[in-house]
Amino acid sequence: MADPILAFYGDDFTGSSAVMEVLSFAGIPTVMFLEPPSAEELAGFPDLAAMGIAGVARSRDPAWMEDNLPKAFSALAGFGAPIVHYKVCSTFDSSPTCGSIGKAIDIGAPIFGGAWHPLIVGAPAIRRYQAFGNLFAGTDDGVYRLDRHPVMSRHPTTPMDEADVRLHLSHQTERKTGLVDLASIKSGHTDRILADQIENGAEIIAIDVVDDETLTEAGRLLWHDGQGPVFAIGSQGVEYALVKHLRALGRIPSTFEQPGLMPVDQLFCVSGSCSPINSSQIEAAEEHGFQIIDLDATSAISPVEWNNALEQARQESLAALSQGRDVIVATARGPDASSQSRLAEAIIKSGRSAATVNDRIGTGLGQLVADIRRKTGLPRVAVAGGDTSGHAMTALGVRALSAVAPLAPGAPLCRVHSSSDDIDGLEVTLKGGQMGDRNFFRKAKTGT
Known part of the structure; x- marks a missing residue:
């Protein structure tokens, strides 16, 4: 097996495949399992550098999470990657009773440890942007703040009535959420702001991402020099940021020839x-x-x-x-x-x-x-x-x-x-x- 880079749990299947997409087509061999894999199953993929478990936590209540997430998280910890990612939807839709992101953090934090947990939701490649803690999502008609988004603000199960990810999370966990904001990144004060947030007791720290510069900086903060383990939360923006930084380090190739999509006769x-x-x-x-x-x-x-x-x-x-x-x-x-x-x-x-x-x-x-x-x-x-x-x-x-x-x-x-x-x-x-x-x-x- 190659040196592990990342392990992830996706809170739904489509989101899990999106993580695998970002990593695989950047040249990081990745496989996604439906259940925690055995050592024999992992051995069947000798070049594996990233592995994930596709879950259904997004549609489950906190009791289900308590019964099921510890086993999955323990399997991810056993993979030995410096980063473990709890992957959530890029529109952050969740509630205290359904798909609670805060509950997942409360379960995962003691298992993975770490002084703070990066929260990266912005992903410009899929038109998701976070500015000053507020999440925006693009549609065919334009870019909307999440609480004004024509779909997510009226979601039948988890309507998003709050765009600030910190306020949204505050209803799901008592852990304090801080922010490395857009202005701090642009002015070059990222490390000082991060240190201040940690000193003030923030355990979860959201990182604004709106463009390549902020995405690359999010990747630098995420990597922690690969010392790990780091328990990160967010969309596939976590992987986009990581790929940006690993390319800058020369850890992975700066370009990767993506395979072509072949046609089929029927679908x-x-x-x-x-x-x-x-x-x-x-x-x-x-x-x-x-x-x-x-x-x-x-x-x-x-x-x-x-x-x-x-x-x-x-x-x-x-x-x-x-x-x-x-x-x-x-x-x-x-x-x-x-x-x-x-x-x-x-x-x-x-x-x-x-x-x-x-x-x-x-x-x-x-x-x-x-x-x-x-x-x-x-x-x-x-x-x-x-x-x-x-x-x-x-x-x-x-x-x-x-x-x-x-x-x-x-x-x-x-x-x-x-x-x-x-x-x-x-x-x-x-x-x-x-x-x-x-x-x-x-x-x-x-x-x-």
Whole structure:
């Protein structure tokens, strides 16, 4: 095994693949596991310099985190990397009761140690910016402060009503959060400000990132001369910053030839995302000949009705694929779609928990992907939605993923590693609802 550089836990699957993307396409061999890997499994990747565990903590409550994160964190500590990264969504959406970033820090800090913990959320490559502690995110229409973002401010589960990451975290942990701000970095006073923040009792220190200069400085602070261990929190901005600094040190090549994305004849996709960006991508795919099969998510209230709906979608998908069509099976087409409001109403009326129903939907879509792969042997599939991706990969029996080629920032094409011969080698892209341009699904098929 190569000298370890970084280990990470992704709080959802799409975010985990985004970390693997940044590292792999900078020349740092990386593999992402679905469960803490054994020594034998790690030995199967002899050139590994970074490893990660793709989790589902973003959609779980603090009790689940207490039961599951310590084992994962201990496995990451055992890898021996100088940096361990708890990867969160680049829009920082979380709450004290769902996907609590503060709770994850409280669990991880005693395991990994360290005098302070870098918080790096800004990632200019994906149009995420942090200035004076406030987070901004870009859309097709412009860049919005997070509490005014047209999607995240109205997120159905974790609406972001606060853009200041320090204030947002203060509702999730009692640990003090400090800031190395944009003005301090630009004026060359980074080290003094950092020392002041630590002296004043800050344990978590957010670092503003808006451009290459601030990203490079964040990487310098993160690396700590590689002495470690450093427990970092943030988006894939952590990896972008680290790569910048390691290149400046000459630790990794300044350039790396990225592999090209090859086309396939057909693509099968499932989508559980409610994002309007994802909805626009489905619409664009339909304009280019994809057959869209709407799957009524409200049927998931009843296991029997849900299985019947899945079977109908499976039959329709196989029929369309046999005619040479590309297929997307979708449970929603945007946050204002009637399907989403109907689902919320149906869950309330049934008295069942939203988590149970959402798990059933994600697992069903994953089983659908597995069935289609086994029936058709299609070489590539696309899965949209963070929670959907996690359930889908679990249902497929995936053990690990490695990066194949860039597709869209934050959503690379990956290769499945599985003990099942009919699943092993499958190419898959796991796409968060906000990722990719309007032609994402067509690019996933054609490579252009």
